[in-house]
Amino acid sequence: MADDNDDAAGKIQAAHRLKADNCIKNHVIAAMGLGMVPSFAIEVVGVTGIEVKMIRDLAGIYEFPVPRKLVAYKILISVIGSILPFYLAARMRSAVKGLPLFGHIVYAGFLSATNGAAVYAVGKIFQRHYESGGTFLSSRNSTIRSYFKEKYEEGKQITPTLAEMPRTA
Numbered sequence: 001m002a003d004d005n006d007d008a009a010g011k012i013q014a015a016h017r018l019k020a021d022n023c024i025k026n027h028v029i030a031a032m033g034l035g036m037v038p039s040f041a042i043e044v045v046g047v048t049g050i051e052v053k054m055i056r057d058l059a060g061i062y063e064f065p066v067p068r069k070l071v072a073y074k075i076l077i078s079v080i081g082s083i084l085p086f087y088l089a090a091r092m093r094s095a096v097k098g099l100p101l102f103g104h105i106v107y108a109g110f111l112s113a114t115n116g117a118a119v120y121a122v123g124k125i126f127q128r129h130y131e132s133g134g135t136f137l138s139s140r141n142s143t144i145r146s147y148f149k150e151k152y153e154e155g156k157q158i159t160p161t162l163a164e165m166p167r168t169a
Contacts, residue, residue: 013131016061016062016131017127017131019061020058020061020062020123020127020130021127023054023057023058023061023123024054024058024119024120024123024124024127025162027050027051027053027054027057027119027123028116028119028120028123028155028159028162029116029162030050031046031047031050031051031115031116031118031119032112032113032115032116032159032162033112034046034047034050034112034115035112035113035114035115035116036112043115047115047118047119050119051119051122051123052071054119054122054123054126055071055122055126056071058123058126058127058130059126059130061130062130062131064130064134070137112159113156113159113160116155116159116162117152117153117155117156117159118152118155119155120151120152120154120155120158120159121148121149121151121152121154121155122148124147124151124154124155125137125144125147125148125151128147
């Protein structure tokens, strides 16, 4: 009898993980599209909005309540965490913007990859948080930061393939 319950729980967890992975993929693709927007402010607000929506969607998949304080904390982390990649992108833009068309293509491609990898990492953090029963974000900051870096690097490898895959609802 216990084996039947474990098997059913495992199937539910696998279904949640598949839905969550698709949710993250769809939001990553949307964030990558924002790399084409030529406005820094619109891009920061847009990526933050995509991340907040993704967090809420993931909470729904895992049937987990989203405390307002957690979302506000996430927005703050997102804005602060977004500064470095956008700063580097802005510096890169100034270096390549003098090249007609090619410069903008390189810049937009860089931002698309950066946006996608960041949203992927945030999605994976919240997926792990929800799968842990809401305890992962209670971990030490160094643990969360290390996991973010790991998933960001993974996201940089995965995002180019996501753009080629068909979107799922």
